[in-house]
Amino acid sequence: MEKFIRLYSTCVLLPMEDVDTDQIIPARFLKAVSREGFGDNLFRDWRYLENDSPNPEFILNKKGISGEILVAGRNFGCGSSREHAAWALYDYGFRVIISSFFADIFKNNALNNGLLPVQVSDEILTKIFEIVEKDPETIMQVNLEEQLISIENEEIAESFEINNYKKYCMINGFDDIDFLLNKSNEITAFEESRI
Amino acid sequence: MAAAKTLFDKIWDTHVVHTVEEGPQVLYIDKHFIHEVTSPQAFAGLKKRGIPVYRTEHTIATADHNVPTENQHLPIKDVLSRHQVDTLIRNCKEFGVELYGLGHPYQGIVHVIGPELGITQPGMTIVCGDSHTSTHGAFGNIAFGIGTSEVEQVLATQCVLQRKPKTMKIQVDGELKRGVLSKDIVLYIISQLTTSGGTGHFIEFCGSAIEALSMEARMTICNMSIEMGARGGLIAPDEKTFEYIKGRQFAPVGNEWEKKLAEWQRLKTDTDAKFDAEYYFKAEDIEPMITYGTNPGMGMGITQFIPQVNGTSSSGLEKSLKYMELQGGSQLLGHEIDFVFIGSCTNSRIEDLRLVADMVKGKKKAAHVQAMIVPGSRQVEQQAIAEGIDLILKEAGFELRQSGCSACLGMNEDKIPKGKYCVSTSNRNFEGRQGPGARTMLASPLTAAAAALTGRVTDVRDLLKD
Numbered sequence: 001m002e003k004f005i006r007l008y009s010t011c012v013l014l015p016m017e018d019v020d021t022d023q024i025i026p027a028r029f030l031k032a033v034s035r036e037g038f039g040d041n042l043f044r045d046w047r048y049l050e051n052d053s054p055n056p057e058f059i060l061n062k063k064g065i066s067g068e069i070l071v072a073g074r075n076f077g078c079g080s081s082r083e084h085a086a087w088a089l090y091d092y093g094f095r096v097i098i099s100s101f102f103a104d105i106f107k108n109n110a111l112n113n114g115l116l117p118v119q120v121s122d123e124i125l126t127k128i129f130e131i132v133e134k135d136p137e138t139i140m141q142v143n144l145e146e147q148l149i150s151i152e153n154e155e156i157a158e159s160f161e162i163n164n165y166k167k168y169c170m171i172n173g174f175d176d177i178d179f180l181l182n183k184s185n186e187i188t189a190f191e192e193s194r195i
Numbered sequence: 196m197a198a199a200k201t202l203f204d205k206i207w208d209t210h211v212v213h214t215v216e217e218g219p220q221v222l223y224i225d226k227h228f229i230h231e232v233t234s235p236q237a238f239a240g241l242k243k244r245g246i247p248v249y250r251t252e253h254t255i256a257t258a259d260h261n262v263p264t265e266n267q268h269l270p271i272k273d274v275l276s277r278h279q280v281d282t283l284i285r286n287c288k289e290f291g292v293e294l295y296g297l298g299h300p301y302q303g304i305v306h307v308i309g310p311e312l313g314i315t316q317p318g319m320t321i322v323c324g325d326s327h328t329s330t331h332g333a334f335g336n337i338a339f340g341i342g343t344s345e346v347e348q349v350l351a352t353q354c355v356l357q358r359k360p361k362t363m364k365i366q367v368d369g370e371l372k373r374g375v376l377s378k379d380i381v382l383y384i385i386s387q388l389t390t391s392g393g394t395g396h397f398i399e400f401c402g403s404a405i406e407a408l409s410m411e412a413r414m415t416i417c418n419m420s421i422e423m424g425a426r427g428g429l430i431a432p433d434e435k436t437f438e439y440i441k442g443r444q445f446a447p448v449g450n451e452w453e454k455k456l457a458e459w460q461r462l463k464t465d466t467d468a469k470f471d472a473e474y475y476f477k478a479e480d481i482e483p484m485i486t487y488g489t490n491p492g493m494g495m496g497i498t499q500f501i502p503q504v505n506g507t508s509s510s511g512l513e514k515s516l517k518y519m520e521l522q523g524g525s526q527l528l529g530h531e532i533d534f535v536f537i538g539s540c541t542n543s544r545i546e547d548l549r550l551v552a553d554m555v556k557g558k559k560k561a562a563h564v565q566a567m568i569v570p571g572s573r574q575v576e577q578q579a580i581a582e583g584i585d586l587i588l589k590e591a592g593f594e595l596r597q598s599g600c601s602a603c604l605g606m607n608e609d610k611i612p613k614g615k616y617c618v619s620t621s622n623r624n625f626e627g628r629q630g631p632g633a634r635t636m637l638a639s640p641l642t643a644a645a646a647a648l649t650g651r652v653t654d655v656r657d658l659l660k661d
Contacts, residue, residue, distance in 0.1 A: 017511050018390055018490050022625040027604040031261065031275035033235035033282045045627045050613075075391040078424060078490070079625060080604075081326040082233065083342035104360075104394055104426055105326060109342035163358070165218025176344065177240070180352040183213055183221055187354055190212040190223055 001114045003173035007095055007142045010067035011132045012059055019072055020079035021106065025088040027080075038084050039091030060092075065136055068095040071128050075099075076117075077106025086110045096142050098149065100125045111166050112176060118142065118149055118160045127156060144171060199465035201362050202431055203397050206337045206462070210320045212354055219356040225319040225336075226253055227349045228305045229292070231283040232260040232606070233324030237347035238286040248290040250353045255314060256287050256294040259304045261606045264569050264596035267297050276607065290350075301444075303572020303598045306330035306540040310414065311574055313443025317432040317459040322349055326421045327540045327622065333413035334440070335432035335462050337397070340421065360426045361395055361471035366402035369478035374656040376550075377412035378542060378620065378639035380404065381419040382484035384476060386494040393425030396472060399464060400430050404478035410439040411546040418541045419622050422491040431463050483655050485527055486624050486637040488515035493624070497642065497654045500526050518626050519634050520614075527636070527652045534617035535560075535647040536629070537640055538569030538596075539603035542620035545578050547640040552584040554644040554658065555591040561650025566593040567609065569601040593647065605630040618646040 029041040047058050054061040070089065076099040077085060086109040089097065097110065098118045110117045120128070131154050132138050141150045144167060150157040162170075169175065180187075200208075213221040229237075234256070241248065248254055261276045271277035280297065287294040295301040301308055306327050309315040315331045321338035322328060324346040331338035345355050367380060385392075398420050405413065413430050420428030437456060440446045447455045482496030493515060495501070503523040504513045516523055521530075537543070537551055548570065560566050568588060570576040576598055579585050585595050602609040603621035605628065611617040613632025620643050621628075624635035636652065645653040 016514070020490065020623075020625045022604075022623065022628050026627055026631070027260075027606045030232050030606065031273075031279050033279060034239065035236050045631055050631075075394075075424070078390055079326065079623060081324060081328075081340035081342055083236075083324075083344060086342070101391060101394070103391070103424055105340055105342060108357075109344065112342060112344035163218050165215045176356045177244075177348050177351055179215075180221065180348055180354055180356065181246075183354070184352065186213050187221070187223070187352055191353075 001173045001175045004114055004116055004144055004170045008139055009069050011069040011071050011140055012067045013129055013132055014072040015129050017073035018075045018078055021082050021085040022079055024085040030084050035087050038088035042088040042092045069140055070094045071098045074101045076102050078103040081105045083109040086113045086115050090115045120158055124158050199467035201468045202462055202464045203362050206318055219358045221354045222357050223354055224322050224349050226321045228323035229256045230260055230305050231258045231279045233343050234346055235282045236343045237350055240347040246351055248350045251291045254292045256292050257302055257305050258283055258296045260600045262297055262599040263607050264599050264601050264609055267597045300573050304540045304600055307571030313440050313446035317462050327418050329420045329427040330414050330418040330540055332417040332427050332429035334436055335429055339427040360397040363396040363398045363472040364470040365398055365400050365474045367404040367476045367478055368402040369404055371478045374483050374659050375481050376639040377408050377415045379481055379484045381416045382494045383481045385423045385491050388423050390490045390492040391424040393423035396425050398425045398428040400428055410435055411544045415541055432459050483642050487521055487527055489518055489624055489626050530652045532618050532646050533615040534611050535566040535643050536602045536617055536619040537643050538601050539621035541622045542640050543571030545575050548579050548584050550640050551644040552587045556587050558591055558648055560592040560647045564647050564650050566647040568593050569596045570598045572598045602629050618643045
């Protein structure tokens with residue numbers, strides 16, 4: 001997993017609620033056996049028209065819109081457990097997702113792949129939407145060490161929650177398997193205690 | 196005296212190997228189900244590290260998501276699908292994991308075969324790289340869906356790092372009205388609590404209406420607990436649970452059975468245990484349900500009216516109704532439909548097929564409707580044939596296919612075409628879930644069968660009257 005400490009980036013807005021993982025990456029694109037390449041089909045059915053040409057109405061296809069931070073409506077990532085959703089967002093180039101609410105499994109999957117889910121209040125989310133809508137070139141800072149997102153001169157400096165363990169993993173680029181493999185003695189002892 | 200505990204807490208706490216300070220817990224997993232779609236990258240991870248599957252005896256594989264439901268004896272036509280299924284076969288062989296693949300008599304949807312084979316038992320922790328793993332909770336265990344990185348964790352260590360969810364009690368009391376099934380109960384609950392109402396929680400379903408349900412009906416409820424955002428749902432085991440498990444292929448036998456049974460009989464929430472959230476519903480309030488929108492929370496009683504779009508609302512209702520090409524304020528009853536899909540880990544078990552067969556026996560489906568029935572497993576298919584259900588369905592114009600996830604998620608060729616309406620017994624009505632542009636209405640197997648007969652959204656109670 002790549003380290004994540006701090007990021008300065010413009011934001012991409014997706015002001016929709018209940019964005020489910022079938023929208024993030026439709027099931028018919030889950031046939032690959034590696035983790036790479038899913039970004040090509042990120043938001044496939046919103047991003048492309050039936051003839052496979054880009055849908056000019058969709059945010060990722062709009063001129064002058066880019067960034068490593070996706071800002072989305074409430075309950076982002078609901079539905080299927082497919083980690084391919086996190087892979088697709090990461091592969092496309094996103095490093096941070098901001099929303100006022102995340103589905104549980106998606107949140108775990110994101111954290112396990114160096115994609116930082118930042119949960120803010122509905123009010124702050126609306127404020128970010130307003131600021132970035134007005135000026136798409138607005139730069140946001142996401143500082144994991146300080147657990148803070150901020151936009152200069154716009155009075156946004158909002159702290160966010162992340163448990164210490166996951167924070168440590170993201171900052172150092174460690175994944176859970178390393179941690180668990182180091183616990184093998186405890187796991188074996190647990191198994192023996194149950195017999 | 197020890198503090199009163201919920202059933203969830205009891206099972207969870209006895210599986211904790213280690214607690215990370217201010218972090219997650221290392222949870223020991225008793226059974227790990229894997230399938231072709233969410234496992235290849237996990238096996239690749241093991242190979243990269245040069246480590247084996249730690250407990251092959253607790254790992255069970257099947258091919259279900261991506262398999263054709265016709266001519267399963269022939270090579271899979273779709274190159275990518277075939278490659279994925281072949282990769283599973285190769286990985287299972289290389290790592291020594293038992294595989295119930297295509298052609299195996301135990302093959303089927305992972306959440307159908309676990310209980311059917313008696314692998315799923317009370318008091319266990321069960322995971323699978325699939326959100327509907329919650330299904331197994333009907334047997335009084337902790338079962339939840341995980342991502343592929345977590346699949347790799349479990350393959351490597353038989354443990355997964357998780358934060359303990361909060362607990363929620365959902366109690367449904369009273370007697371169900373005629374024509375109302377467990378699918379209607381769960382669609383009703385989700386319509387009340389929304390798709391995020393259970394997020395962060397593990398649900399215990401209880402109450403007289405839940406206790407009265409068969410094991411298969413209970414599975415339908417736990418299956419859809421994820422659709423309200425919950426990590427999972429469980430139901431305390433009782434005599435029905437034990438009766439269901441007894442004698443199945445992997446059920447304990449002899450002294451081991453007696454020992455397990457004694458353990459299982461103690462699996463109950465203590466009387467004074469506190470839940471973090473509690474909800475109460477009355478079975479009498481529940482009608483046959485149907486969804487009108489593009490998430491499972493957008494459901495209503497079959498005779499109800501679709502909510503009006505409120506200009507200031509950002510709930511996505513307007514976008515949903517546009518996608519579904521439906522009008523706020525109108526009824527769905529009588530709306531013409533094109534497809535009926537009876538299948539998926541929610542409703543593809545033998546009881547579902549029996550209900551459908553009883554309803555359509557001696558009748559014909561509407562000429563313009565394509566009605567697809569996909570059994571949840573090879574064993575369900577064989578049972579249906581043994582009971583003559585296949586013939587009843589055939590005579591009524593329904594296609595009985597071979598087992599797999601099929602049109603629930605349209606990974607194989609079983610897709611609903613763009614713009615077509617499908618009354619489906621599956622679990623998700625998301626945009627494009629059953630195929631790009633497909634319009635899904637979720638309902639019970641009875642409501643789906645009724646729609647197939649009339650060609651329209653139908654109140655099944657009208658057909659049950661005679």
